[in-house]
Ligand SMILES: Nc1ncnc2c1ncn2[C@@H]1O[C@H](COP(=O)(O)OP(=O)(O)OP(=O)(O)O)[C@@H](O)[C@H]1O
C-alpha cells in the first residue's frame with residue numbers, strides 16, 4: 001500500500017500519471033467510478049494510436065497505388081506496352097529495384113527499424129573486434145609516442161543518436177552559461193536592460209539557418225589554422241545561440257520581478273549585493289529560469305536536426321539528409337524511423353526537464 | 369465645534385513632547401507626496417510624533433489614511449518627501465537592521481527552512497560570531513515563538529500562523545532598536561492572533577526594545593500599547609489624537625478586560641474612528 005502511494009507520487013511527479021492508473025487496473029483496486037477515468041487514460045490513447053497507424057497504412061497504400069499507376073502509365077507512353085507489362089509484374093513481385101518511391105507503410109517502417117538495429121549490432125561487433133585486434137598494437141604505438149589507431153568505420157544509427165545528443169547537450173550548456181548570467185545582469189540593472197533590449201528583440205527571431213551561417217563565418221576564420229573538423233563546434237554553437245533566448249528572457253524577467261516583499265526583507269537586513277543575489281534573487285527566480293531552460297532544450301533539439309544537416313555534422317540530421325540523398329528503396333522508411341526517434345527523444349528530454357523543474361521549484365503549482 | 373476639538377487635540381499633542389534623552393524615534397514635520405497621473409497626492413503632511421525608548425505604540429486609523437506609508441518611511445523603505453525621521457537623534461538614510469520590520473504577509477523566503485530564514489538576518493548582523501553562536505541565537509528565538517520542532521521545516525510548508533512566528537523570530541533575532549509591525553496578525557484567526565500577541569509582548573518585555581505597530585483591531589491596540597496613536601483620515605493625514613493606556617504590566621487579557629478604564633479607552637478610540 002505504502003509503496004504504491006510513493007510510486008504513484010513519483011509517476012505523477014514526472015508527468016506519467018497514467019502508469020499508476022494502469023497499475024491500479026491490474027491490481028484490481030479500482031471502484032466503478034474510476035473505471036471511466038481509467039478507460040479515458042489508457043484505452044483511448046491506445047485506440048487513437050491504432051487508428052493513427054490504420055489511417056497511415058491506408059494512406060500509404062493509396063499513395064503507393066497512385067505512384068505505381070503513374071510509373072506504369074509513363075512506361076506505356078515512353079516505351080510501349082511490353083515495358084509497361086514488365087514493370088507491372090515487377091512491381092507486383094515486390095522486387096526492390098522497381099518499387100514506387102513514396103510514403104512507406106507502418107510495417108515497412110517497423111522493418112527498417114529492425115534492420116537499423118541489426119546494422120547497429122553488426123557495427124558494434126565489428127568495432128569491438130577492431131579494438132581487440134588493435135589493443136596490443138596501440139599500446140606499443142603509445143609507448144613509442146605515436147597516436148593510437150582508432151576505428152574509422154561507418155557510424156550506426158544508434159551512434160548517430162548519441163552524437164546528436166552530444167551536440168544538443170553541448171549547445172544547451174553553452175546556452176545555459178551565456179543566458180543565465182547575462183539574464184541575471186539584465187534583470188538586475190535597468191541600464192543593462194535598455195542596452196541589451198534591442199539586441200534581444202532583433203536576434204531572438206532569427207532563423208536557425210541564418211544562425212548557422214553566421215557562426216560558420218566566424219568559427220571558420222577563428223579555426224583557420226586548425227586541421228580538425230570544425231563541424232561539431234559550429235553546430236553546437238549554432239544550436240546554443242538559436243535556443244538561448246527563452247532562458248535569457250525568462251531569467252531576466254524572473255530576476256526583475258522578484259516579490260517586492262523579499263526585496264524589502266533583503267533591504268531591511270541590509271544584505272550585500274552578493275548575498276542578495278544568491279540568497280534571495282536567484283532562488284526566487286529559479287522556477288522561471290527553469291521554465292526558460294526547458295524551452296531552450298526543446299528548441300535546441302528541434303533546430304539541431306536542421307543545423308546538423310547544414311553543418312554536415314554527424315548525427316540524426318545528417319542521417320536523415322544522407323538517407324534522402326541516397327534514395328535507396330528503404331530510405332524513406334528509415335527517415336520515418338528517424339522522425340519517430342527524434343520525436344520520442346524530444347518528449348523524453350522535456351519530461352526530464354520537467355522533473356528537474358518540479359524538484360527545484362519551491363512552489364509546486366508553478367511552471368507546468 | 370471643530371475649533372474646540374482642534375484645541376483639545378493640540379492640548380493632548382502638546383503634552384506628548386519628551387526630553388530628548390528619552391526619545392527613540394522622532395518624526396518631524398513629515399510629509400509624503402505620491403505623484404499620480406492626476407497630480408500629486410499628499411498622503412501625510414506636518415506629521416509630528418515622538419516615541420520613547422522601550423515604549424510600545426500602536427497606530428490606528430481608517431484604511432488608506434497612510435499608516436503603511438508612515439511605517440515604511442520609518443523603516444527607510446519609502447523615500448521622505450519633506451521633514452525628517454531620526455532614530456536616537458540621528459536622521460535615517462534608508463533601511464537598516466536597527467529597525468526590524470514584521471510585514472503583514474510573513475514574507476519568508478519559501479525555499480529556506482525556518483532556521484535559515486532567521487539565520488539570514490543573524491549572519492548579517494553578527495558577522496563575527498561563530499557559526500554555532502549564530503545558530504544558537506536563531507534557535508533561541510525560534511524556541512521563544514514556539515517553533516522548537518520546526519527548525520528544519522521549509523517555510524512554504526508552514527501554516528500562516530507558524531510563518532508569522534518565524535517572522536517574529538527573524539525580527540527579534542537581529543536585535544533591532546525599533547521594531548516596526550504592519551498589521552502582523554491581520555491575516556490570522558482570533559485564537560492564533562491571541563497566542564501571537566502574548567508571544568510578542570513577552571519577547572518585547574524581555575528585549576526592552578521600542579515597538580510601533582499598526583492594527584485595525586481596537587482591542588489589540590489597547591491590550592498591547594503604552595500609547596495608542598490615532599491618525600486622521602487622508603489626504604494630508606496627521607496625528608489626530610493620542611491615548612495613554614495606563615494599565616500596569618505584565619497584563620493579562622482577563623485583567624485588562626476587567627479593568628474599569630477599559631471601556632473608557634475603548635469608547636474613546638471608537639468615537640475617534642467613527643467621528
Ligand atoms: N506607491 C503609491 N503610489 C501612489 N499612491 C499610493 C502608493 N502607496 C499608497 N498610496 C496611496 O496612499 C494612501 C495611503 O496608503 P497606505 O497604504 O499608507 O494606507 P494604510 O493606512 O496603510 O491603509 P490600510 O489600513 O488599508 O493598510 C492610499 O490612498 C493609497 O492609495
Ligand SMILES: [Mg+2]
Pocket residue numbers: 435436437550
Ligand atoms: Mg496598510
